[in-house]
Amino acid sequence: MKNSKLFYFVLILPLFFSVPAFGASNYTVDLTTDPVASHIGPDKDTVHVTLTAKDGQGNIVPDAYIKIHMHAPLRNAFISTDFPWVENTHLMEYEGYLPNGVLTFDYIFPIRGQYRMDVQAGADAASLSEKKSLHISLNENKVEVRNIWIFMTLLLGFGTLAGFIISRGAKGSARQAAIASLAMFLTLGLMYSPTNAYAQHEHHEMNASNVPSFEEQASANGMTLSFAMNPGAGKVGMINDLTFSVKDAAGRPVPNTVFEVKFWHIEDDKPIFSTQLFGKQGSANLDFQFFDGAEHEVRVTASNAAGKVQLTRTVEVEAIHPPMPVKIKTLFYFVLIAFIGILISFRLQDAPQLKMS
DSSP states (O other): OHHHHHHHHHHHHHHHHHHHHHHTTOOEEEEEEESOGGGOOTTTOOEEEEEEEEOTTSOBOTTEEEEEEEEOOOOOSSSOOSOGGGTTSEEEEEEEEETTSEEEEEEOOOSSEEEEEEEEEESSGGGBOOOEEEEEEEOOOHHHHHHHHHHHHHHHHHHHHHHHHHTTTOOHHHHHHHHHHHHHHHHHHHHOSOOSTTGGGOOOOOOGGGSOOEEEEEEETTEEEEEEEESSSEETTOOEEEEEEEEETTSOBOSSEEEEEEEEETTTTEEEEEEEEEETTSEEEEEEOOOSSSOEEEEEEEEETTEEEEEEEEEOEEOOOOOHHHHHHHHHHHHHHHHHHHHHHHHHHHHHHHHHO
16 A cells, blocks of 8 residues: 555655746747738838737846857748748847836848748746747738839730731741740740849858958946847858847956847848847847848847947858749740730731731
8 A cells, every 4th residue: 555655655746846947938929910901012111029028927037148040031932022031040049038018129131922020038047838839920012013014014014015917927827836835935035134133132152151250349337338240241042140149347247138130231222120038148149140241230239237239240141042943933924924925916817817817
């Protein structure tokens, strides 16, 4: 009997030890955007994103620890986005304390599709909740949709007009087919140029992966603000590790520092990302992908009880051509539309003859 009681005691003992761990991991994270997803234009609208850590009763948890990972939409097998190298890549990773239980950031989402944001929260890094995936689904920018329809209409009109011109004097369907084929290949040659918006921003020739990391510093109010980036240049589709830290005159970290971080697109003269990160121990880390191949300015302001210190650094971002399959796919669609226009013109010219016969 005693052995039986001992056996049951051993079985339930682990349950008692597991209760505290479960209680420390019942945090959840709510996600909201302004504007709502249905009104967001990719690569156009600045979106205010709010992540809120809450306990099991739905109350905001002050001084919570959060971990997030944002993933770009998956590739589309038929129609690519403006930034094909961004598809199915990591966009941002961050973990740290939230004094008010809330993390906000302003961000320009680069492409259409469904974004996945994996989130966890807890009292500290050792007691994070189970990973939960939140989603934001964006439609294509309305301006992009309008422009592509206009372009397709013009291309169809070009094919129809070309069909009328090249069929003049043509004898027999075989000759028409030969001319149509020739026109198709000529159109292919004309269309073989960068048609993706991504390629239009390509300005720099470099290999960002080989650019060594750097550390930029600025001093004020007896403090030194440091900004480190690894690699030392951005690359579309690649994550950069960014570190922000503040130390006093004696080289000691200054705790409870707020880092106001902003990434400014120099060519477009607008911010693509901005947020405030809390450095409980005087430092903060952010992994971030610069999705547009152009120069960006990193602007950092660190604030704490001792005052403020600011830092600015320009970083290069390597742009790369769209993948060859994307180019071939795009050219195929454009040539197909022009070829349909040619066939329409032949049909229109044959119509009167059919009626007369």
